[in-house]
Amino acid sequence: MKQETTNKTLLFILENMMRVTAFFSAVMMFLAKLNPARITILINETMSLFTSAVSFKKLTSEALRALSPEKHWVYISDFYIINGSSIAICLGIVAVALGAALSIGNAKFKRLTTYLVGAGSILQLAGLVGIYVDYTRLLMSVSPDHVMAAIPIGYYIVMAFAILSFLLAIALFIFEPKPTPKMEYEMSRPSQLMIMFLPFAALIFVFSYLPLWGWRYAFFDYQAGMDLTLDRFVGFYWFKVLFSSTGSDILRVLRNTFIMSGLGLATSWLPMIFAVFLAEITSTRFKRVIQLFTTIPNFISWVLVYALALAIFSTDGFINGFLSNVLNIPSDTNYLMEDAGTWIKMWAWGTWKGLGWSAIIYIAAISSIDPVMYEAATIDGASRFQKMRYITIPSLLPTYFVLLVLSVAAILSNGMDQYLVFENPANTDQITVLDLYVYQIGLDKGLIPLSTVVGMLKSIISITLLLSVNALSKRVRGESVI
């Protein structure tokens, strides 16, 4: 009996170790820093093992000169070997990951797991051998200085993981109970569901969690195209820079951000009033026309809004044309190039685009109010405004409150589309909000670490705000908003 429990514990430990190993192998596939195939500086430093496997074009993109017939520092066959080996390692990792996922099934599945993990590990090791062979070939290049062949750190790490998973597969093979010959592949229903979800969980991980790995740039002195090495580590240098020398920048940007969000918050009741007043219109047809036309702007892009703005307000737009040709007042003002009233104008465009659409949620809420309440109020002699004041608006307030809380949490996130398209030299001082600033310093000026710092702080503050307003809402109203 005791023997059995120890065996169970052992299996439990081995199995989970194998799963963890598989998980980290899979993550490593996407980390450029740990790419085992980057054995020469001729391979771009942003290449991950995965990219080395799937895109031969990108693999060779920086080696075109070295590959040219007159140089021939390296041969195209070298890259075929690297590419092929990367494919082998990736397939091996996929097999290991698949095996790890299937290990939640019955004994027959577990047996399949050991085969998959074993075979996957061997495939990885084969790929690593291929890379080593290519490394020795690169060492003999006619121009070692340009090739700089070296075994990267990721090579050893991937190898360690491959060996570990191979050993674990063998151990599981030995200690796991053998499936009986008549056994079928079976998996409990809860596990089936989880297995079906896992591919999507992988997508979510790769596109939403993996980018967090990029936060490390915030602590380095880094420029595009550089190697990220430890001697460039600068600690919190960029955080200090943000609040000192460029201090005027960040203060200006924060001012714009808060003013834009503040205007939005201060007028957040507009959609509610829109819905309340719309309900007072008796003609259904007129109502429908209003709803049709006022919701369209929500579905066009900010680029198109800007196109419309140009058509109406630019030098040769509608306003000037109307003034000069219809009213005979010569005029050629470009209203979009003025620096006055930028905030109000941006707020107005946002409202123009979003008002009709935001009102829909309140319109739906009004239609679900019990008509008996209105009838009773009418009998009691309530006027129209009293009904609005005491019936309609109070029943909309819960919805309003939820939306208000969410927009308080999003106070730093204005989005950048609108401000990017409307920005010009005249209004840039007023229009640059945080999201646009991150774009400008990161991609226009190439200050990658500084931009990362701003984005990182923004994310952290935003999620903290969200959680605190949610907690507040729970305490005050007994309801959570997220």
Add this chain to the structure above:
Amino acid sequence: MARKRRLESKTFGDRIFDVFNHAGFLLFTIACFFPFYYLFINTISDNELVLRGVINFIPRGIQFKNYIGLYVVKDIPQAFFITTARTILGTALMVLASAFIGYLVTKKEMRARKFLYRFMIITMYFNAGLIPWYLNMSMLGLTNSFMAYIIPGIVAPFNIILVKTYIESIPADLEESAFMDGAGYMKVFRYIIWPLSKPILATIAIFGAVGHWNSFIDSLILMQGSDNLFTLQHRLYIYLTEVSSLDAMLQSSPGSIAEALNQKVIKYTISMVSVIPILAVYPFMQRYFEKGIMLGAVKG
């Protein structure tokens, strides 16, 4: 009859309110509609008159050569093709995935359901920032690649919530009887859940399609080295903000039709071309949109 009584019972104040209320809504409706109309009449009027700025309310000298001319203008047909392709492919995959995930997360018996669901939902409120996102995309080999438009959008948490809420309203007996008959999750999804959730799937399909059609930031940031992968909105953005690139494009385009076009008119025409698909389908889709946001409201 009831209507008449209401009219009679209106006070003077009520009537004043009605007048202002109607006038206010009328004005705002016109403000929403007029820019589109103005743009349109300027693309179909005589280009000479358009340049003099005299086309304000009524089109004059109606012609359609601007739209025909656009066809020979370099890179607009290509951008149109790319945008259409990403809209169709991206939307189809997103809808399939949302339907399937939406179904999976309604199953209470799923192993680690709470953790996996939260793992997904949190991503709606949190992102690493622009630069880490960009570096991640380039690490994945998704810069200068059409797949960058498609793959990241497959899992869309907000749409999944909508689908989940909808599926929860489908009577559970339907599913249970299918399980009794020995059907697996896949079969139940394919033959029961999928057909029954078509209304909500139509809704998220439209949300998704509009999002794909309108996006330009991803072109701007990720496709810097591939001119043939730009979307229509991206071209429009560049031509609206960089006069020089519009000039260059006009000069490099062949044929006499392109010569007849001028900066102002071509901007208007490209704008119209990129908005017409939305305006054309909008009235038919409106009810789906509304249904969608109401379902979203249930979750809050």
